[in-house]
Amino acid sequence: MTHVEYDGEAHSSYNELRMTPAHNVLTHRVTVTPAVPVYTYEDYWGTTVSAFDVSERHTSLTVEAVSKVETSGPRKPRLTLMDPDPSLGELLSRTPMTAVDAGLEDLARAQAVGRDPHETAAAICELVSARVVYMPGSTGVQTSGQEAWDLGQGVCQDMAHVTAGLLRAAGLPARYVSGYLHPRPDAEIGEAVAGQSHAWVEYWAGEWLPLDPTNRTYVGEAHVVVARGRDYSDVPPLKGIYQGPPGSRQEITVTVTRLAG
Numbered sequence: 001m002t003h004v005e006y007d008g009e010a011h012s013s014y015n016e017l018r019m020t021p022a023h024n025v026l027t028h029r030v031t032v033t034p035a036v037p038v039y040t041y042e043d044y045w046g047t048t049v050s051a052f053d054v055s056e057r058h059t060s061l062t063v064e065a066v067s068k069v070e071t072s073g074p075r076k077p078r079l080t081l082m083d084p085d086p087s088l089g090e091l092l093s094r095t096p097m098t099a100v101d102a103g104l105e106d107l108a109r110a111q112a113v114g115r116d117p118h119e120t121a122a123a124i125c126e127l128v129s130a131r132v133v134y135m136p137g138s139t140g141v142q143t144s145g146q147e148a149w150d151l152g153q154g155v156c157q158d159m160a161h162v163t164a165g166l167l168r169a170a171g172l173p174a175r176y177v178s179g180y181l182h183p184r185p186d187a188e189i190g191e192a193v194a195g196q197s198h199a200w201v202e203y204w205a206g207e208w209l210p211l212d213p214t215n216r217t218y219v220g221e222a223h224v225v226v227a228r229g230r231d232y233s234d235v236p237p238l239k240g241i242y243q244g245p246p247g248s249r250q251e252i253t254v255t256v257t258r259l260a261g
Contacts, residue, residue: 002238003251004061010244013054018237019065020048021179022225026068033062045175045234047227063238067224068259074218077118077209088204090230091173097144097231098165098176104149108169117172117205124166125201128213132159141232156214157232160199163213164231173204175228178235182222182256195256197237198223224256 020028020040030038030050038052054061100108111123128149135153145162148154154162160176167174181198200212200219210219227235237252 001062001064001253003063004238005249005251006059006061006242006245007247007249008245009057009059010054010061010242011057013058013061013240013242013244015052015054015061015063015238015240017050017052017063017065018043018047018178018227018235018239019063020050020226021067021069022047022227024070026070028065028067031064031066033060034058043234045227045229047229047235069224071221071224074220075209077205085173085204088173091175091204092168092171093230094165094168095231095233097161097233098168099144100146100149100162100165100169104146104162104166105169108166109171111166112170117203118209120170121167121172121203121205121209121211124170125163125211125213126216128159128163128166129216132162132213134159134214156199159213160201161231163201163211167201167203175202175208176231176235177202177210177225177228178232178237179226180224180254180256182224182258185222187258189258189261192255192257195254197252197254199232202228 032038032052034054034056036052036054038050040048040050043049108124112120132148133153136155138153139148139155139158143158145158145165148158149162164174164176178199181196183196184193187193200210202208202210212219229235
């Protein structure tokens, strides 16, 4: 659930949500308060977007997205032929959040020497995990991957950005993935626990394969994919503008429940 509290009265707001899981969705609903119609469409990257406008005066905005999804264990990489695919060019390009300096580009290319694409991706993921220490609150949403690398700490968003940048520098198309993570493998069936918004990457080696540099692991049944793009700017869970007071505060809560073993 996302709750926005304005420092006064907003006259109107215009919003986009990216909170609908991408795969194996059994049920899904979005509830907005104040109550308004919600329209959905698919964006350029294939993400489901829910859009709505609030035209009445309001002092707060609450969005609740509830989904039931099926997840599965990690996919095993397999050796595949990498035929050139011009449509992936955008996912080889630098962006402000994923661009790395010449030294890091050389380091990324070095990881590919004598390795197949899967080994290269795993080496880059390990490199980032070893360098960037997970430290909540150490960076902001506008922090670039290079800045997190230089700082030596960051959050999952930063690790995904620098990993994507290094994969692209090594010649592997890469996309930024946002979603949710169930943090408790020991949770009982039916037990609601505090989940996490999470970010990881997917690289192309004849097929898309995910890696989670924050947790040094392949992506499995604890991960729920919501959105994909070049970097975070393509996938924010809530994006919008409003007319009203200059300040606002946002509170986000994620609750996940395992329904089956």
